[in-house]
Amino acid sequence: MNGEQITESLEKDLNEALVSCEKCHLCNTVCPIVDTRVTQGPFGINRAVYYGLKWHGLSEHVRDLVHSCTTCGKCVAMCKMVSRALPLVEIFEKARALLLESGLGPMPEQREVLKNIYRRGNPWGYPPHERTQWAEGLDIKKVSKEDTVDVLYFVGCASSYDPQAQKIARNLTRIFTQAGVNFGILEGEQCSGSETRRIGETGLFEHLAEMNTQMFASVGAKGIVTGDPHSYYSFSREYPDLGKGLKVQHYTHFLNELMEEGKLKLSSRAETTVTYHDPCYLGRHSEVFEEPRALIRRIPGVTLVEMEKSREDSDCCGMGGGRMWIEVPRGLLSSQAIAESRIRQALDTGAEIVLTACPFCNITLGDAVKSMGKEDSIKVMDITELVLMAS
């Protein structure tokens, strides 16, 4: 399809989907980005796109609204439960693709992010050769066709480069080593492209999907384990050719399996009360709710308490959907406010630790604890940190 045909097809899809909105506004009642106005949140975005297309094409105002969505998916669940089952996240991603196609999108700050992913394989533009620096001193095998492994650990961009998230990669690989897992990482790992798709750059996503699929095949990987729910979601649900014979797991699946097989044993008691924040792309989008909880319950001495909103109803950390890289326009709820709201829910449980299983959530919620000055009341950790402490 050429650009014009793509635009036409996207416009047709959007119109057909949005015309049947019942206008009950219930999507807005569960949306983390809604502050006070009906124009914010999924209802506002949905109508802005519908009438934007009908009346005057799309504008920067519409673009700002469309990109304000974290793609957490709570609205989708609500619409499915009580109304017309509109696939709102999919619709907003198509709207982003249309904005990009028309030259209005993405958000100005995201242009650089996409360029970095295309040129350097990560959103921040760090040199590709620094991608595996986190692994220095850990003696981790670099997988190749000649030196294949049982488990290919896909690290993801955040855990490769972000100092806070790198801890997840280091902890997880230490756990693998303790359990005697034959694993390795890719020397030339690239971005999974999950966020490029969220931003609406479907062409770049397809390119990355093809490249990664070929790379996985070329090293003879039998199974992939990742700690990044965004990549996990894309590999398992959005990579067209990956499902054929390659088992993809989030580490919460895999570590439970290791324990069931007796390969990983936890002996130290943690003696703490924790709560668990469901990452949107592991929980609602990939429907993985029980495995992280099962893993937490296996840690001796840990008491798990749930937040007011958990599992399918869990609130977002505020950074998904490409929001991590944008300055949220004035008049819309900031990502920090969303994350702080989630931390307040965690504080209400009386837990000492908020556990999560996503590097994005880990970074965002950790920052929120600092901005709220609550470091003495609650800590944010990835589950791997507690597992390692207990092993």
Added chain:
Amino acid sequence: MSLHVEELGQDLRKLVGDDHVHTDLIERMNYADTALPYDLEKEELPDLVVHPANAQEVSEVLKYANERRIPVTTYGSGTSLIFGTKPKHRGITLSTERLNALEIDEAHQWLECGAGVKIGHLVRELGKLGYFFPIQTQAASSVGGAVSVNTLGHLTDNIFGRPVNNVLGLEVVLPTGEILQTGSTCLRRAAGWDLTRIFVGAEGVLGIITKIRMVLYPAPETVDAVGFFRKTEQIGLAIGLMYKQKLPLPMDGEFVGEKACKVGYEAYGLDFPEGALAVTRSMGRTREEAERNAGELVALFKRVGATESFILEDEEIREKVWGVRENAMRWGQEKGLKGFLAIEVNPPLPRLPEAIRELSHVTEGRKGLIGQTESYLYGHVGSDSLHCLFAFPYGWSLEKMKQVVDEIWRLEKELQLKYDGVGGDWGWFPYRVPLYREKYGEASYAIIEKMKQLFDPHNILNRGNIEGEV
């Protein structure tokens, strides 16, 4: 009326702050959109939207508008779907969304909230403290809107009272800018003529409610039950008997007609008995009492001929049964019909079975476009609201859409008059003015006009609503 929107915007920004006046097309659009099956026209939008933060700012805006005779339309949440919040004369739309403060005072046993507080939020906050909110409108609706239309609790209305019975007092801003405090801060009603009762149910035409004080109710224990019936009218019979036999009323009850059930069961893959269903939520101070009360309804349903009836103990089945009801709006869509319009008919209890029978076959043999629609019956058992949803293709031309809407509305008026109904569920007064005038007479309508003149001499507030403009 031609307004200098830029100048108006500048003046209003001085009153409510720069960030709280919106003139952008996309922002204004949401404040005029309706659930009608055809799109808005740009000419129908308000000239601008203001979001005041408190009664004082509301008062300043109204004084300004009153002096200049600028129409002001109030917007709470827009969930009345069609009539009340759509500006009929453009001008200013005043949103109460920022009036969202909430105080729950257990010592006084009341709550006080801004008009813009959403019902879902309030229900959740009350629930945390073990209280129940006796207004069961949908979660996105605003307390100010629900109180303004004096609706709606389905069966809750008959047990806990309608909003007018539970509101202790209000803060109201008159169209001329005066701020009134009505009612009491204790649980006793106010002496003399309590103005609260004039504003509750006035659908916002006499003043803008900015704050509401309501009594607290302890949350009861609840148990749900379901009854399956071959014919929907058997449910009408059962409900009449429930009252006559003085059975413990459930706090919530819904029914779904035969045709709608069939589509709902198919959508969910449910293997429920063919026919219609009634689902109820019984209450009690203890779980045992709620179970006992639910058991009495199960026994009643069986006496009336339910093919099956039981208490919904299994969480999964319970969710599916309520899901069949909650997905009312998707039934047409299952058949690829995206356009829809629902009506409301309120027959008195003795005529429920007859009305249900007629509505179950309402499109059959009808000429005109209405005969080409698919209709699905559902509603609220015991509080006399029968809803009939007509589904049709969205591909119809605008002319055809408008024609079918007109036919459906005419049908609703005929049915309301036939069954002595009132249409008090949704609060669509602008649309129901002709029904009101025919049912209650011109003398009654003239009182409304005179009261409007008294409170709003220049008819700035929600202009067009009592005139019946839709």
